[in-house]
Amino acid sequence: xxxxxxxxxxxxxxxxxxxxxATFFIVHAAPGGPFSADxxxxxxxxxxxxxxxxLDQPVWRQYISYxxxxxxxxxxxxFKYPGRSVNELIMAGIPITAxxxxxxxxxxxxxxxxxxxxxxxxxxxxQDYAPMTLAMIGICMPSFLLGPLLVLVFGIELEMVxxxxxxxxxxxxxxxxxxxxxxxxxxxxxxxxxxMLEILSQDFIRTARAKGxxxxxxxIKHALKGGLIPVIAFLGPxxxxxxxxxxxxxxxxxxxxxxxxxxxxxxxxxxxxILGMTIFLSTLIIIFNLISDLISIWLNPKLRDExxxx
Amino acid sequence: MHxxxxxxxxxxxxxxxxxxDAWIKLSKNRLALFGLFILLTLILxxxxxxxxxxxxxxxxxLALGATAPSSTHLLGTDIFGRDMLxxxxxxxxxxxMVGFVATSVALVIGITWGAIAGFFGGRLDAIMMRxxxxxxxxxxxxxxxxxxxxxxxNIYLLFLAIGAVEWLTMARIVxxxxxxxxxxxxxxxxxxxxxxxxxxxxxxxIPNTIGPVIVYTTLxxxxxxxxxxxxxxLGLGIQPPQSSWGLLINYGVETMEEYPWLLIFPGIALxxxxxxxxxxxxxxxxxxxxxxxxx
Numbered sequence: 001x002x003x004x005x006x007x008x009x010x011x012x013x014x015x016x017x018x019x020x021x022a023t024f025f026i027v028h029a030a031p032g033g034p035f036s037a038d039x040x041x042x043x044x045x046x047x048x049x050x051x052x053x054x055l056d057q058p059v060w061r062q063y064i065s066y067x068x069x070x071x072x073x074x075x076x077x078x079f080k081y082p083g084r085s086v087n088e089l090i091m092a093g094i095p096i097t098a099x100x101x102x103x104x105x106x107x108x109x110x111x112x113x114x115x116x117x118x119x120x121x122x123x124x125x126x127q128d129y130a131p132m133t134l135a136m137i138g139i140c141m142p143s144f145l146l147g148p149l150l151v152l153v154f155g156i157e158l159e160m161v162x163x164x165x166x167x168x169x170x171x172x173x174x175x176x177x178x179x180x181x182x183x184x185x186x187x188x189x190x191x192x193x194x195x196m197l198e199i200l201s202q203d204f205i206r207t208a209r210a211k212g213x214x215x216x217x218x219x220i221k222h223a224l225k226g227g228l229i230p231v232i233a234f235l236g237p238x239x240x241x242x243x244x245x246x247x248x249x250x251x252x253x254x255x256x257x258x259x260x261x262x263x264x265x266x267x268x269x270x271x272x273x274i275l276g277m278t279i280f281l282s283t284l285i286i287i288f289n290l291i292s293d294l295i296s297i298w299l300n301p302k303l304r305d306e307x308x309x310x
Numbered sequence: 311m312h313x314x315x316x317x318x319x320x321x322x323x324x325x326x327x328x329x330x331d332a333w334i335k336l337s338k339n340r341l342a343l344f345g346l347f348i349l350l351t352l353i354l355x356x357x358x359x360x361x362x363x364x365x366x367x368x369x370x371x372l373a374l375g376a377t378a379p380s381s382t383h384l385l386g387t388d389i390f391g392r393d394m395l396x397x398x399x400x401x402x403x404x405x406x407m408v409g410f411v412a413t414s415v416a417l418v419i420g421i422t423w424g425a426i427a428g429f430f431g432g433r434l435d436a437i438m439m440r441x442x443x444x445x446x447x448x449x450x451x452x453x454x455x456x457x458x459x460x461x462x463x464n465i466y467l468l469f470l471a472i473g474a475v476e477w478l479t480m481a482r483i484v485x486x487x488x489x490x491x492x493x494x495x496x497x498x499x500x501x502x503x504x505x506x507x508x509x510x511x512x513x514x515x516i517p518n519t520i521g522p523v524i525v526y527t528t529l530x531x532x533x534x535x536x537x538x539x540x541x542x543x544l545g546l547g548i549q550p551p552q553s554s555w556g557l558l559i560n561y562g563v564e565t566m567e568e569y570p571w572l573l574i575f576p577g578i579a580l581x582x583x584x585x586x587x588x589x590x591x592x593x594x595x596x597x598x599x600x601x602x603x604x605x
Contacts, residue, residue: 014444015444018444020321022453023349029460029461136585136588137585139588140532140581140584140585142540142580142581144559144560144563145577145581148566151566152566152567226446242541244452248543252563253542262452262503263544263546266458266544268460278453
């Protein structure tokens with residue numbers, strides 16, 4: 001197991017290096033320097049700026065020094081927010097995005113697992129069809145459509161909840177969390193239904209029922225652990241999706257998290273900020289994929305044996 | 311060559327009955343048929359848009375402004391007095407085109423990659439699949455945004471970028487399918503009667519991978535369209551004067567308090583299309599690939 005863990009970590013390192021290298025050279029291949037948009041700046045000012053951001057050196061030297069900087073955890077200064085470092089901006093956004101992603105995940109898991117398991121307990125009945133059709137609608141209703149529609153109905157027409165901000169007015173966290181979580185609730189519902197159906201058809205479940213255990217004991221003590229493996233495996237990719245989703249949700253609800261920073265950095269062509277955030281987010285995503293892989297192996301005895309036997 | 315002809319005349323009825331079986335199964339699935347109907351209608355409307363659109367694409371009527379749906383403008387008009395039905399039809403053309411073209415890019419790369427890895431196996435397979443694993447770990451959404459920002463919001467770049475993301479799963483599916491077929495007895499039998507390797511690939515391997523490929527293609531198109539709409543919504547995808555449903559939704563959100571129909575109609579168009587394609591994909595999976603797990 002430890003050997004497996006180490007080999008997975010060893011695999012992640014070249015991937016990260018590819019991310020850093022590709023991002024760096026893509027950004028540096030950009031037509032027009034970061035200061036070219038500012039009109040009527042005297043050439044000596046541009047030179048001074050370029051020297052400050054090391055843009056006057058050859059690209060490979062910039063690359064080496066950037067690699068050195070990020071190894072020591074320093075993403076450098078932001079181009080467009082003078083006097084602020086990329087690290088500061090990321091650190092300011094992270095707690096907010098993490099909280100949003102956490103609530104969204106609660107919505108997704110709560111709704112998804114409940115309706116998926118419920119559907120699997122009575123397959124091909126209304127209890128199955130109704131949530132599964134809703135799940136399909138949830139999958140087909142992108143967050144950038146669901147969010148505005150929720151705002152329109154519950155925020156503007158019914159005036160039940162605030163329509164923007166984060167932590168300013170009580171209740172303003174409700175709509176963003178639901179908007180971000182719903183699509184994943186739908187996927188999780190389908191995954192947990194499929195996983196549970198497969199487990200419930202197996203012999204050990206029949207044995208459990210035959211020895212007179214109540215249905216709830218059968219489900220909770222025996223079926224859930226195996227039935228939810230597909231859901232656990234989905235959590236890594238879902239996390240990556242939540243980060244991407246936060247771009248949209250934070251833009252719609254004007255939440256000052258890293259998603260909104262990223263989109264703004266993209267529009268401002270704030271190259272150091274984009275570069276730093278891309279690397280930071282990629283690292284996060286790779287780590288979460290690794291964790292979700294490890295958990296699903298730990299939960300699945302078959303895979304566990306395969307790994308410990310080499 | 312002679313053996314090839316014998317072989318093909320023998321496989322023909324088998325493969326046609328596979329398709330007939332699949333069609334019978336599919337035609338019993340009402341939701342999938344509904345999806346197929348919506349998709350065909352959309353394709354037809356998109357092809358005919360320049361002829362049947364009620365107004366010109368950029369035809370403004372500033373005096374009219376934004377009006378609710380009426381008999382002259384079935385889906386209302388936007389703030390420039392442009393007919394929404396016309397704009398949604400033109401937007402749909404772009405959205406569908408992105409869906410089909412980017413999926414084709416993914417198909418070509420994925421099938422080639424997967425078939426080579428699966429057929430030759432061994433070390434080549436190990437290397438090729440390790441590359442796929444490594445690429446899987448990359449957060450592509452962020453990369454697409456980066457590409458669009460750096461190189462300008464160009465529709466061809468969008469095709470390529472999305473296609474380059476979506477081929478990975480296709481490569482895995484094709485590879486595992488090819489590998490499982492390659493080792494089956496009927497392939498050995500085909501070798502034993504002296505068929506060439508090329509004929510075996512053409513007559514046996516490819517036809518047997520096509521079911522899962524069709525299924526996955528049908529499911530890739532909506533995810534590509536969603537990706538395009540997502541980027542366009544953020545202002546990083548399709549750029550005006552071109553339009554797409556994601557962009558129309560983006561405009562709709564800005565004015566949704568006063569003119570909700572500008573948000574609702576493009577939203578319905580996009581959701582309905584995604585809905586139809588997903589149901590069709592699910593139905594095709596049940597019909598063509600009964601062993602595949604439903605996830």
